[in-house]
Amino acid sequence: MNKGIFFDRDGVLNDNKKHVNKPQDLNLYDGVREALVLANEAGFDIFVVTNQGGIELGHLTHQMLYDIHLRLRELLEGYCVIKDIEYCPDFKRPSKYRKPEAGMLFKLAEKYHIDLGCSWMVGDRDTDITAGIKANCYTAKIGAYDPRATINESQLKDRNMNREVDLEAVVKEIIRQSR
Numbered sequence: 001m002n003k004g005i006f007f008d009r010d011g012v013l014n015d016n017k018k019h020v021n022k023p024q025d026l027n028l029y030d031g032v033r034e035a036l037v038l039a040n041e042a043g044f045d046i047f048v049v050t051n052q053g054g055i056e057l058g059h060l061t062h063q064m065l066y067d068i069h070l071r072l073r074e075l076l077e078g079y080c081v082i083k084d085i086e087y088c089p090d091f092k093r094p095s096k097y098r099k100p101e102a103g104m105l106f107k108l109a110e111k112y113h114i115d116l117g118c119s120w121m122v123g124d125r126d127t128d129i130t131a132g133i134k135a136n137c138y139t140a141k142i143g144a145y146d147p148r149a150t151i152n153e154s155q156l157k158d159r160n161m162n163r164e165v166d167l168e169a170v171v172k173e174i175i176r177q178s179r
C-alpha cells in the first residue's frame with residue numbers, strides 16, 4: 001500500500017484572488033514546488049482534489065480545466081510529480097464526489113492502492129477537512145484555525161510569515177508526524 005497527500009487546489013497550491021477559469025489565472029504560491037518535492041522525497045504520492053462547480057455553472061468547460069491542469073503540471077515539471085488530479089464538476093447536483101463528501105479521495109485511493117489511514121488531506125476550507133475526516137485521513141488546515149484538523153498552518157512555529165500560504169512548513173510537519 002502507498003501513502004498519499006491529497007491537496008485542495010485553490011488557496012492551497014495557487015492563490016485564490018479570483019476564479020481560475022484559464023491557464024494564465026493559475027499562480028502558484030511561493031514555496032509550493034519545494035513543498036511538493038519534499039512530499040515526493042518522503043514517499044508520498046501527490047494528488048490534487050478540487051471542486052470545480054464552475055463547470056456545472058457554465059463558467060468553464062472540461063477542456064478549459066484540462067488546459068489549466070496542464071499548466072499546473074508544467075509549472076511543476078522537473079520538480080515533482082502529481083500522480084493524479086481529480087475534480088468534481090457538480091455544484092447543485094447531488095454528488096458523492098463534491099467535498100465535503102469524500103468520493104474523490106476514495107476513488108483515488110482505490111485506483112492507486114493508497115492506505116487512507118496514513119494519508120493526509122490538505123485544504124483551506126472546512127469542507128476539505130470534513131472530506132479528509134470522512135476518508136479517515138489525517139488533515140492539515142491552511143489559514144483559519146480548525147480544531148478538527150491534525151495540523152493547523154496558523155499554529156506552526158516555523159511558518160514563514162512572508163508567505164501568504166506556507167505549504168512548505170505544512171509538508172515538513174506532515175513528514176515529522178508521519179515518522
Ligand SMILES: [Mg+2]
Nearest residue numbers: 008010011124
Ligand atoms: Mg480551496
